[in-house]
Amino acid sequence: MCKKCWLTVVLLLVVVVGMSYSFIYQGKTIESSDGRKAVVLNEAEKDLLLSEMRGFLTSVQQITTAVTAEDMKKIADSSRAMGTAAAAAVPATLMAKLPLEFKQLGLDTHKQFDMITLDAEELGDPQHSLKQLGHLMQNCLACHASYRVQLEQTK
Ligand code: HEC
Incomplete structure (x- = not known):
C-alpha cells in the first residue's frame, strides 16, 4: 500500500481509538468545586439518575425494616426492585455520558441487590441479608465520594 494510504489508516485508527476511549472510559465529566468529578447530564438524564437513586434508598429502607421483621419475602421483593x-431501563445516551468506573460501580450495586434477593429466597437468614446490605452500601459511599451531577449548559 502507498505511504499516504498507510498514514490515513493510522490517523483514522488514532481517531477511532481516541473516540472510543472518551466514549467508554471517560464519559462526560468535569472537575467540580468540591473536588468530586461532575457527570454532565441534561435535565431529563439527571432526573432519571436521581429517581434511580431514590429507588436505591427506598430499597435500603425496606430491606432494613424487613430484616427486623424477619420478613424474607419482603427482603427479596425490595432488593429485586x-x-x-x-438497570436495563437506562438509555444508551445516558450510559455514554457515564465514566467506566461509574458504570461498573452502578452495575455492581444492581448485581449485589440480585444476590440479596437470591440468598433471601434460598437461605432465609435475615442477618445474612443485613450483612450483604452493609457491604453493598460501600458502593453508595464510594460513588458519592467521587461523583456528583452537573447540568449541561443550555443556550
Ligand atoms: C455509580 C454511582 C452511584 C452509586 C453506586 C450510588 N449513587 Fe446515589 N447518587 C449518585 C450521584 C452522582 C448522585 C448525585 C449527587 C450530587 O449531584 O451531589 C446521587 C444521589 C443520590 C441521592 C439523592 C437523590 C435526589 O433525589 O437528590 C440518593 C438518595 C442516593 N444517591 C442514594 C443512593 C443509595 C442508597 C445508593 C446505594 C444503594 C447509591 N445512591 C448508590 C451516584 C451513585
Whole structure:
C-alpha cells in the first residue's frame, strides 16, 4: 500500500481509538468545586439518575425494616426492585455520558441487590441479608465520594 494510504489508516485508527476511549472510559465529566468529578447530564438524564437513586434508598429502607421483621419475602421483593433488571431501563445516551468506573460501580450495586434477593429466597437468614446490605452500601459511599451531577449548559 502507498505511504499516504498507510498514514490515513493510522490517523483514522488514532481517531477511532481516541473516540472510543472518551466514549467508554471517560464519559462526560468535569472537575467540580468540591473536588468530586461532575457527570454532565441534561435535565431529563439527571432526573432519571436521581429517581434511580431514590429507588436505591427506598430499597435500603425496606430491606432494613424487613430484616427486623424477619420478613424474607419482603427482603427479596425490595432488593429485586433494584436488581440488574432495573438497570436495563437506562438509555444508551445516558450510559455514554457515564465514566467506566461509574458504570461498573452502578452495575455492581444492581448485581449485589440480585444476590440479596437470591440468598433471601434460598437461605432465609435475615442477618445474612443485613450483612450483604452493609457491604453493598460501600458502593453508595464510594460513588458519592467521587461523583456528583452537573447540568449541561443550555443556550
Ligand atoms: C455509580 C454511582 C452511584 C452509586 C453506586 C450510588 N449513587 Fe446515589 N447518587 C449518585 C450521584 C452522582 C448522585 C448525585 C449527587 C450530587 O449531584 O451531589 C446521587 C444521589 C443520590 C441521592 C439523592 C437523590 C435526589 O433525589 O437528590 C440518593 C438518595 C442516593 N444517591 C442514594 C443512593 C443509595 C442508597 C445508593 C446505594 C444503594 C447509591 N445512591 C448508590 C451516584 C451513585
